[in-house]
Amino acid sequence: EAQVTQNPRYLITVTGKKLTVTCSQNMNHEYMSWYRQDPGLGLRQIYYSMNVEVTDKGDVPEGYKVSRKEKRNFPLILESPSPNQTSLYFCASSLQGTSRYEQYFGPGTRLTVT
Amino acid sequence: GENVEQHPSTLSVQEGDSAVIKCTYSDSASNYFPWYKQELGKGPQLIIDIRSNVGEKKDQRIAVTLNKTAKHFSLHITETQPEDSAVYFCAASIGNQFYFGTGTSLTVIP
Numbered sequence: 001e002a003q004v005t006q007n008p009r010y011l012i013t014v015t016g017k018k019l020t021v022t023c024s025q026n027m028n029h030e031y032m033s034w035y036r037q038d039p040g041l042g043l044r045q046i047y048y049s050m051n052v053e054v055t056d057k058g059d060v061p062e063g064y065k066v067s068r069k070e071k072r073n074f075p076l077i078l079e080s081p082s083p084n085q086t087s088l089y090f091c092a093s094s095l096q097g098t099s100r101y102e103q104y105f106g107p108g109t110r111l112t113v114t
Numbered sequence: 115g116e117n118v119e120q121h122p123s124t125l126s127v128q129e130g131d132s133a134v135i136k137c138t139y140s141d142s143a144s145n146y147f148p149w150y151k152q153e154l155g156k157g158p159q160l161i162i163d164i165r166s167n168v169g170e171k172k173d174q175r176i177a178v179t180l181n182k183t184a185k186h187f188s189l190h191i192t193e194t195q196p197e198d199s200a201v202y203f204c205a206a207s208i209g210n211q212f213y214f215g216t217g218t219s220l221t222v223i224p
């Protein structure tokens with residue numbers, strides 16, 4: 001089944017403790033992206049990647065890192081999480097750049113930073 | 115960067131009636147406008163999209179219109195059904211970046 005998977009689905013952590021949220025797609029998509037969803041703010045793009053080893057900042061990249069060493073994986077790294085990063089995170093992928101192909105979203109990761 | 119505004123934030127309609135959700139954008143360079151449906155506990159799913167060289171697109175009960183001059187686009191759902199109840203997001207894309215509206219919670223009352 002074609003899908004985007006994220007792990008973990010739920011995570012509670014403490015301020016300053018490094019964490020990684022994994023994202024994997026099995027559709028051989030070139031484009032991958034991370035978003036955060038907050039009440040009243042919609043979805044905001046954190047980082048995106050056009051292909052392996054090519055990443056770019058989105059609208060809200062502060063406090064996050066990403067890497068794209070393999071085509072299928074696009075982990076989101078929070079090196080020193082803070083409470084304002086408590087949010088619902090979505091990974092998405094599409095065949096190529098967003099204006100031409102449908103973006104497929106993962107199920108989401110709910111992160112709480114205390 | 116781009117700013118996308120979406121209205122209304124909540125919308126209740128009777129089953130069988132139509133629902134309209136409106137979005138405006140600020141950057142005339144935006145050239146792709148998708149609409150997503152998000153059901154509880156799930157990720158957003160594309161339901162329809164429109165590119166800047168098209169004024170209207172329809173897919174069964176769903177239609178989207180785009181007015182580039184006024185920088186606004188709208189989602190129209192006709193003959194609404196209870197399964198249409200969800201949160202709907204509009205978005206605008208410039209290059210490879212997406213900018214989303216704040217969402218509309220649609221409730222279809224049986």
